[in-house]
Amino acid sequence: MHQALSPESRGVSFDMDRLPLFGRVFVPVPTGSEATAFDEHAIQTMQVPGPVLMENAGRSAALVLHRLFPRGRVVVLAGGGNNGGDGVVLARTLRAAGREVRLVGVGRSGSQTLLHGHGPSPEALPDDASRLDAVLAWGDVLVDGLLGTGIRGAARAPFDRVIQAVNRSGRPVLALDIPSGVEAGSGACRGEAVSAQVTVAFGAPKLGSLLHPGRERSGRLVAVEIGFPPWSEDAAGARLITPGWVDELRPRRAFRTHKNAEGRLLLLAGRPGMAGAAVLSARAALRAGVGFVRVASSAENRAILQMAVPEAVFVDMDDAEAVRLAAESSDALTAGPGMGTDASAARRLNRILEEMAPPALLLDADALTLLGEGRLAAFPGASAPDRRLLTPHPGELARIVEGEAGQAISDPGSAARAAAGRWEAACLLKGSPSVVAISGGGPLRVSPTSTSDLARAGMGDVLTGVAGAFLARGLRAPDAATVALHLTGRAAAMATCGGEALLPSDVVDALPMALEERGEGSTELDFPFVLLDLGPPR
Structure with a gap:
């Protein structure tokens, strides 16, 4: 006699916290x-x-x-x-x-x-x-x-x-x-x-x-x-970001090393009242393994930053000499989270790009607004195309290239490629999925770890901190973006408090687990011909 499937067995169970199976490093x-x-x-x-x-x-x-x-x-x-x-x-x-x-x-x-x-x-x-x-x-x-x-x-x-x-x-x-x-x-x-x-x-x-x-x-x-x-x-024209590929890209610490050898990052973030953006980015960068973080922020944020991130060095963003010294002794500049878009913010960032020549550069958030409005005349400074990274969400992308945010959502690959070509920089377009496009061409990089759980204010600041850390540690801009996308996505899945309750700080706290995770993942479909097993979107 025929037995119909029970309602419970009509769905397909999938452990969303486990590392999905990626049977190969290269997945076209x-x-x-x-x-x-x-x-x-x-x-x-x-x-x-x-x-x-x-x-x-x-x-x-x-x-x-x-x-x-x-x-x-x-x-x-x-x-x-x-x-x-x-x-x-x-x-x-x-x-x-x-x-x-x-x-x-x-x-x-x-x-x-x-x-x-x-x-x-x-x-x-x-x-x-x-x-x-x-x-x-x-x-x-x-x-x-x-x-x-x-x-x-x-x-x-x-x-x-x-x-x-x-x-x-x-x-x-x-x-x-x-x-x-x-x-x-x-x-x-x-x-x-x-x-x-x-x-x-x-x-x-x-x-x-x-x-x-x-x-x-x-x-x-x-x-x-x-x-x-x-x-x-x-x-x-596109390839999947896989754990094996990320493992190949990630820098390895030498047995004998020191903090300056592991990358020095200057983070320009946090106008008055926006200390949280600077805190999230700085904590994420440190968790990602960078050796030294300086945070140039509003003097009003000093006490908050020194309490929340004692491992970072505070720099008053209005002290031009202190900012100059910080920039000249940094391997990468990350600018934008909560930075502000007023005349002083534009003047400050232009001065750093023009006079202090950071070798690697990441622009996010408010810095992208300044770029789109034509107020960053000194961009890109001394950074080479493969050491420049833009990290817009669809609304910010519409500001830096002609088009609307809806186009970036419906066709993220073309939108990211347009931004990369327009500004001669790698472009990490945040979304679901997030993608990375490369200046000068090359396959689009597609993240399989994007989830609606990351749709919360502050998540972009975490991603910016991680990507900035890997820029400072010497990775090319598209590779830093690739590694950062994978690690933050996996940290979000592994966080103790997940789903709709997930906070940006939870992702930061879970980064050590994501950094330690190795292997190609697992699946109950234990057939040798299975190359990939991704859970349903959420």
Whole structure:
């Protein structure tokens, strides 16, 4: 007798605090067209047979489904392209494993030969909504093999009504490669789009599954190896920030060292009443391992800073000589958190850039406002392009390049690249996901650790402090941004008090745990072909 899945088992449990699995240091994040081009390269140039790739894709997805949903009946919706072929292989594999499976063909299909004479008999798509709803209700788990990565614009008939039926079914959905209706290059949903609990991506996660709204539609994101040759680093325009890569980038302390050798950071932050921004940035920088922090802030903030961060040296930001001496003995300048945007703030920062020539420079918050308003005539000072870092949120990015904040949210990669090119600096655009673009080109760096838990005043000050620390410790600007994004994201996940109650100071306190974390992560999907396992967005 058939036993339906219980309500509890229809969701997919995922420990959000654990380090997600990253099976490789280099994880490309291709668009749909880049994935297609690599697929063709594998088949035509590297002589990997197309049916082998499809067989591996379908079987891998079937094993993932069987592990996550070990009981219940399965309805596979297969379109006419390669995505549908993957679905047919999955249906045959599950049937061979003893699962009850129905296979529904949608649109023109040439993939039924992949059944190889056994498996579930293909069914025609029901004409009316009630019959389609009944077919979907038969299943406990639905498989979306409708459209794949090739969609541009809105899904057309009959796919649009099938997607609507899937979303109203209330059944958990496993999508193949990317949820149908989500554009693989942008994450946009121009019309109906499947809402999946799990997405199994083939070869690499697609960019559209990491950008919103595609990220919400993808749920838990699993990437599996299907027999592709290794990706070259220029085969995709974006790559994922992984723990292994961050571990390669991070500086290592020498056995014999001293505070000045571990980086000296000058932090220009905190107008009167804004001591908190300076405190958060300074504490974060120290936790990130920098050897020496000086904080140039308002005299009014002296007592607060010396009590809250006794490890940092206070400098009165209105004492020009003291600021000059601090700047000349620093390896990097971080300017902006709570700094102010009045005439004196602009004059002070211009003087440092013009006369004191810090070798590395990070501009955030109020400093970005001054830059966008054309009031930093001395920018970039003596810093080289690979030692300059801008860290805007979407609103600040709209001030430093032409455009609106909404464009930075809907297309963060293009927006960050525009800022990097305009100012000849690396650009860390904060958001969900946060991304890093490089002056002069290079793959976009996409953070998988971004979370809505970080949407709180002061989190940017923490990120600025960590990135500034790694600039002072000698990293190139894009690498400092990459390391800082990973560490702050992991610290947020590991903090004792998480979720909506998470405070910026909690992230600072958890940075030591993030710094000590090593390894590629873990997953209950203990198959050798699993490359990536990211929890659902939150």
